Amino acid sequence: MIQKKLEVTYQPFNKSTRVPPGTTLFSAAHWIGLPIDSTCGGRGTCGKCKVQLVDGGGEITTADRKQLRAGELESGWRLSCQAKVYQDMTVNVPELLRVPKAATMGVNRLVLLDPNVRKVYLELTEPTLEDQRSDVERLQDALTAEGFDMKADLAALRTLPGALRDAEFRVTAVLGGDQLIALEAGDTRDQSYGVAFDLGTTTVVGTLMNLRTGMAEAVGSTLNGQAPFGADVISRISHGMQGEEARTELREAVLNTINGILADLYERAGVDRDRVYEMVIVGNATMLHLLLGIDATPISMMPFAPTFREPLYLRAREVGLEIHPAGFVQTLPIIGAYVGADIVAGVIATGLAREEKIRVFVDVGTNGEIVLGSTKRVLCTAAPAGPAFEGSQIKCGMRATDGAIEGVTLTDRVELQVIGGDVPPRGLCGSGLVDVVAQLLVAGLLDASGKLKSREEVPEHPLSDRLTSVEGVRAFLLTENVYLSQRDVRELQFAKGSIATGIKVLMDVMGISTADVDEVLLGGSFGSYLNPESAKIIGLVPAVDVDRILSVGNTAGEGAKMALLSFRERQVAFELPEKIEYVELSGRSDFNDSFVSVLRFPDLEAVA
């Protein structure tokens, strides 16, 4: 997977970048913040992205012939979106004709507003005896003149004669890529929307985006309606194993969830469903398989081979999602059975594969997905952490809902942060669990092996009276009825040990140590709530300066929004599976060796 990089230099800017063979001049420029002008977004149809070859390259593509004059071809002009780099090259970029709209999204990513969905207003010439082109050709020719390709499927063909004549040949064509989604009467360019969905096993979040302004119009979220069939992916898949009917049940449950959110978004934003043309949806491999009605059984069993990994672009009516029926649902690619499209979205949102600094991105959950790398090389894996971080298998564990202790500070007393504010604490959620263990380590009430001290060992400690035993097992009382047991500490040790081992294996494969890591990014619905310092104290993440451990929020949702707003970002996401090396832990002997060594908590000096 590692290929020799090639150098491309852009004049007159004198900016260079190193890219894998086969990258287009257009993409390479975009990666170093040098957006080349383009109406068609790199599809080879508008001709605006032409550059002049100074050194290297020279092939003429069919698109070049269509868009450029013979004289231009001779002088070395080529479409940068079609010209692929197969040797070191230098090119001249003409002055920018327009400065595209941009927005900052994800983790400080500058995203150019260039959605895959485009609306083009056309005043077509009507047919005459001298001009008997078909409706399709009339529309295609007008769109070609504006720099767009267009294909119409059977459903679109059926609407064409009526739509054109009812609107007296003044129509707005809505394109998803080069596919015709709709022909609307008159000029409707001011109404163009899309939705971005993060389809989590537990929670589903949807955002209605205005594709014209790049702004969110409304956000909605709810629990995944598949919850009654099991809390995690394995139990969902098990349910699906009962047969076709059970899979339909799972599929309909999640469709209802998403369509419910959609209806709510439309109502709140006052947007018509028929003006919503595209959905970008990300989720883990299982969630995407079940949404599409594809048996996910092989994902749950060795050797974990999913049915598909490639990004899919499907008509909404075919999937059953209630945007414009002829609109499209775009999934992002999957890297492996346990590194899904949500992680690909996370890599886009963090820009991890596009910056010089070396970063670790961890999505902490039942499976800890880990990505390590920089623009040079990117590795990823999934570490089976078990349910501790979700508050499960923990004596007083609970989900992060009202009454859950999500933060703990131990001084001479116990300070608790409880979700829901004034409600009485009912249990510990994942971030609270990590906090209390970290604080007990700092307070000297827990040793590095993970053993809770007894009241007798630390009689002078102001919190010693909270050390007790419950059902014959040592415990630390947080409130009258919420406590942390010795067994809970062991569960957490296994969970954090698994993720820490995953990180260590990736660092070993890359040949780097903690000192080489510039940043640690905590993402996902749980990771974002983790206290970075606590994560460091328990040794969940490498011991870098605590201000280099960042909570990056819902990177899956952010990545989905970026792919919705920017065709270029989407292309980058599509290319990621080729760039990211997946390291399977199950097969590695060093995983088990490392695992034992990282079960202990780090020395406090080491993480100070």
Place this chain on the structure above:
Amino acid sequence: MIQKKLEVTYQPFNKSTRVPPGTTLFSAAHWIGLPIDSTCGGRGTCGKCKVQLVDGGGEITTADRKQLRAGELESGWRLSCQAKVYQDMTVNVPELLRVPKAATMGVNRLVLLDPNVRKVYLELTEPTLEDQRSDVERLQDALTAEGFDMKADLAALRTLPGALRDAEFRVTAVLGGDQLIALEAGDTRDQSYGVAFDLGTTTVVGTLMNLRTGMAEAVGSTLNGQAPFGADVISRISHGMQGEEARTELREAVLNTINGILADLYERAGVDRDRVYEMVIVGNATMLHLLLGIDATPISMMPFAPTFREPLYLRAREVGLEIHPAGFVQTLPIIGAYVGADIVAGVIATGLAREEKIRVFVDVGTNGEIVLGSTKRVLCTAAPAGPAFEGSQIKCGMRATDGAIEGVTLTDRVELQVIGGDVPPRGLCGSGLVDVVAQLLVAGLLDASGKLKSREEVPEHPLSDRLTSVEGVRAFLLTENVYLSQRDVRELQFAKGSIATGIKVLMDVMGISTADVDEVLLGGSFGSYLNPESAKIIGLVPAVDVDRILSVGNTAGEGAKMALLSFRERQVAFELPEKIEYVELSGRSDFNDSFVSVLRFPDLEAVA
């Protein structure tokens, strides 16, 4: 539309051809009977069609990079199916590795058996921890190794995990182009079928073809179920104008007709519907629009612009045609509202656009479609002949069914040829009408202006007692109750005048005279039954030697079969609309001028 031709020479054969710019080296070779070896049929995926450039050309395509080694590229090897001719070129063709199967079809056309539907048997390696490729990739990689691209739609994805595992990863992949149609357990390559349909306004004919042998397994035909809604395209369209429901009625009527024929073909040939993967269907523009549920109203009204003209490749389940549900329905392109896919099929079947000799192809019917040309240039038009040739508007006219007089010879008595053999004659069908008029001209009972003689003008003629008058109009008695009236002669004059004028206009546009015409081809369900000599005597066709006037049968059906059996022929059909110049008669003043001059019948000496 007329482009400068470029010369391509193939070594070591020293064979040359002149082709329009943009033609591939592969296609150009095929046209001169030099089939270059290929597994993928010119899709750029098998790498077998490589040739070495001797002179001209040189561009390297993406497919070249994928299929050829760097050393080969340097020595000038290119995939001939990707290399387009933009200048005069000379290339070396390596020795043929295999001689493809071929069959003679249409009008002496040699067709290489190279169907678009391919079956590939695969024994896939099963997934392991070291090989976690998705099912899609596993299949794609195996097919790539065999020289095939593959894409799977959502319906295919849903069947994939089960199909692979139930068959223990030994499957036959069925491809329509690069789309996955089915995955069948085990090796099923010996069962591969397709159907070719000629969807006529009156009659629908279907042929079940064995794609492995190229042989027809069964043929079936029946009247078009749309008949109750009108005999001709205009009355069908009028019915459809009543709205969506009426169009659904029309659509379902023809679907029932075709599906009925299909069920009958399957039963007679003992072939399972799920082994029938593709249908090629041709028909006039109206028939194709109505079949697909597309409003055909604009076809019936000035300026006659259809909704689509391009060839469509649609899933059978989407169209409602009962072959394999994931199989494909391929329509051939339409040239204009009144020169449909049936005529494109006719051009393929006759090879009219691919031979040196200049030929006129006429499909005689309510609309006479005319194609004139050779490999150098091709013109076409549609002449509104009216219903006379269908036996309509003729006093004793009838369809060509039992009891219709289809042939007439006049000596000193009247000899009749009646459809159905021993049944009593009930009326005149089109070919009988043409015959009797021609024979009356020869017998001297009808003058060149079209006037029937009276009994008094030719008292000595052995047939003079058959000259009579019916309801005050002159008539010629064929039997006691079947006669030809003076008005019928006028109707025929208008009908033949329209077609003769169409031919004359095309000859004028091309700048040729009758002496330059090498052959006249009479096609279509009616034209094929015409007596060539009679057609010549009445001046329907140019006055060439009668042995150069050929009945060529159901060229529409033959062309459909050729496109079904040969991907290359299909490509040729796809390119025809670009090559054939359509001449619209409605807008031309010379049409009306010529029309008057050709209403008369030719002098008998001129056609002798």
